[in-house]
Amino acid sequence: MDARQVNPLPSIIPARRAAAPDTGLRLAEPDILRTDHADGSFVLRSSVPLGDFDRCIGDWLTRWAAREPDRVFLAQRRGAGWQTVSYGEACATVRNIGQALLDLGIARDDPVVALSDNSVNLALLSLAAMHVGRRIAVVSSAYTRMSSDHGKLHAILASLHPGLVYAEDAAQYGAAIRSAELPCPVVYTAGAAAGEIPFTDLCAASAGPGVDEAFHGVTGSTVARILLTSGSTGAPKLVPNTHRMLCANQQMIAQCWRFVDEGHPVVLDWLPWSHTFGANHNFNLVLRNGGSLYIDDGRPAPGLIERTIEGIRQVRPTLFFNVPKGYDALLPSLEADEALAGALFGRLDMLFFAAAALPQKTADRLRAVARGVRHQSLFFTTEWGSTETSPVVTSAHFFSSDTRNIGVPVPGVELKFVPCQEKHELRVRGPSIFAGYIGDEEKTRAAFDEDGFYRMGDAGRLADPADPNRGVIFDGRVSEDFKLTTGTWVSVGALRVRAVSAMSPYAVDIVVAGHDRDEVGLLVFPTAKLRTLANDQDGTLCGKSLGLMPEVRRALGAVLADLCRGAGSSQRPARAVLLSAPPAIERGEITDKGYINQRAVLALRADDVSRLYSDCESVIFPDRI
The missing domain is CATH 3.40.50.12780 (ANL, N-terminal domain)
Incomplete structure (x- = not known):
């Protein structure tokens, strides 16, 4: 439905909360x-019904390009300033790229897969794919930039079956992509080799009637994006987001x-x-x-x-x-x-x-x-x-x-x-x-x-x-909660938030342990400031040595003692250890958004969990300050 035909919404009245x-x-x-x-x-x-919402993502772009073509839509850092793209410029370029995708014969079910970080070009390519009824799948750049083993990336690409693969810079992303030996076009903004396509070639296409035909053929059930879940417990799941889902959700936000x-x-x-x-x-x-x-x-x-x-x-x-x-x-x-x-x-x-x-x-x-x-x-x-x-x-x-x-x-x-x-x-x-x-x-x-x-x-x-x-x-997460040997359930989410807040500025994040144990323990990711206090001979933080420092033990021991006061056994951390390495995104310990994955950390750092529940001198206890 076109937003210009939206039904009137109920009038908004001031909140009842007097203290607001x-x-x-x-x-x-x-x-x-x-x-x-x-x-x-x-x-x-x-009780408020959902108002009418647009047919597809492209309706938003074409509407603003017609109403305010000169308004800045996208901007990207260029030296000390910003390179900007207006709504009018974006719409024209999206249509041209859409024509190029049609000319390349990209099938509806084979997504345009991007492996780079956010950029103006990625935005335009994504909108172009959605404009002509194709789907965009942006894969975390960590799989190419931060990992030397590209096996997981290649498995993801195989599951996606891409119709085209895009990356910003071949010097940065090319090795991972080329080693996959993909049977589809590959596009780079910079560094395209023979047989690969420069991004400027997509922009240079001239939009024809086929673009408008494809755009008008997009329906609410057309898949706009494919997103991958974190895959911490196995291969990432592929989540299709349709135009209806995305347009309805923005209408929900606007009504709030x-x-x-x-x-x-x-x-x-x-x-x-x-x-x-x-x-x-x-x-x-x-x-x-x-x-x-x-x-x-x-x-x-x-x-x-x-x-x-x-x-x-x-x-x-x-x-x-x-x-x-x-x-x-x-x-x-x-x-x-x-x-x-x-x-x-x-x-x-x-x-x-x-x-x-x-x-x-x-x-x-x-x-x-x-x-x-x-x-x-x-x-x-x-x-x-x-x-x-x-x-x-x-x-x-x-x-x-x-x-x-x-x-x-x-x-x-x-x-x-x-x-x-x-x-x-x-x-x-x-x-x-x-x-x-x-x-x-x-x-x-x-x-x-x-x-x-x-x-x-x-x-x-x-x-x-x-x-x-x-x-x-x-x-908290139902799947993260666990029972102690006493049969008591531990609410991981509630304890983690309390502990992170209490351990500021010592801890950047915390993982709660204790499944099938007698007591709760904490794996602590120290802040950069704290990590500078103890280095081993090659300059890498040693969690054990940091945990032995008297000032650190006193500070964190006092925090643990405060956390334990008045708390039941399920919310009373009885011990803690400091971890040497920060959470690794490429191993699934943390997402691009900075959220710690409890289960992945506990599985991948089993040795630290064993240390936590030992009598090792680097373990910090609330009653041994």
Whole structure:
């Protein structure tokens, strides 16, 4: 459906929460209905119907190209400045690239596969593929850049059966791609060899009537993107996202955040398009609402966070998205530099976090910095969803000081709470939910219950059992929780967030151990600052030696003692060890978004788990400070 024919939405009235600060933004008030079932489960849904939404992603691009052709759509760093592409320029180039894809005979079911980081060219190629009814699959660049063994990449390519493969620079990505010996065209922005295609050749094609015919043939059920899950427990699953899913989800977001529907957001973003947060949420939100996306070439890591800081000073975004690890990396600079804080918060409508739980201490520090440089209260919020839900299921479109509150179901989505162990497992149904994994009927059957609800694998509980409008508290991953030998269930998510917050600034992240053990233990990834305190002879951190340092043992022992006070056995860490190596993305220990994978770390670091439960002198105990 065309957005110009959208039905009028219910009027928005001020939130009922008297304590909520005035952010100056138009936010929908939650109106959530609850239905209870005899088996102890219950379902939440919004009373507000989902409004009409567009037919396909290309409708957004063509609309803004017609209305405001000169408005900046995409920008990428070039030297000290930015190379920009307007909506009019983007639409014309997308049509030309679409013609080139048709001329190359790319089949509808054979995706255009990209192996590079975010760039203007990747954005244009992705939109071109979707414009002519083809699908784009962006594979994490970690499989090519950070890994010397390309076996997993080659297996992924074989499962995707690409119709075309793209990468920015052959010097960086060529070895991995060429060793795969692919029977399809390969395109590079730079360094294309004989038999390979320069990206400029795609742009040089001249769009003909076939492009318009293909565009008008795109329907809601046409697959737009294929995303890969992390694959931590085996081969990555292939998740198809249709145009209907993606367009419906952006309509859901707009009905919660009315202010994005009333302006042109300016976004500086590094989050990778190989994941749903960066691609389906952030990229689509900018495009749907006629905004400007400045592609950040920084990362939340030493030596790269400086690029993000420079980008903040130059762009002064109106929306800012990040993962908890990203905010931890930014905070020291924001607290020390009032001008930088003003650049980030000065004209910001919304600060947003997702992908992992945010420690309360981090949120409080960010709010404190914002108060020092702005007059109105900061709208600091989150949403919850997954790759399979394209992605938003719940939205905290109201004020909450609790970072665990993931909000309420967005319009059009049903959220079911099913008793599981000592928690409630969350399941979801609606037009933005996928229909099944590509080429894996067994995993598809296991992913849905008998009523067609997708099993998220997460747990949740009502913030206020008497009022579902107060939101849902994220209660960890059901699959991560385990039992001690006493039979007590350990809520990994809750303990991890408490521990990370308490161990700041010593720990960058934590993994909870203790399955079939008598007590809970912590594997601690130390911060870069802490890692500089102890090096072995070749300059590499030795976790054991760091754990032997008296000042480190005293500090972390005191933290463990505080965590244990008043806590039951399931939330009382009895020991901890410091790890030598940071989490490795290429081994599946962490995603591009910075989220630690509990199961992968525990499996891959079995020796450290054994050390944790030994009497090794590097083990830190709360009662031996």
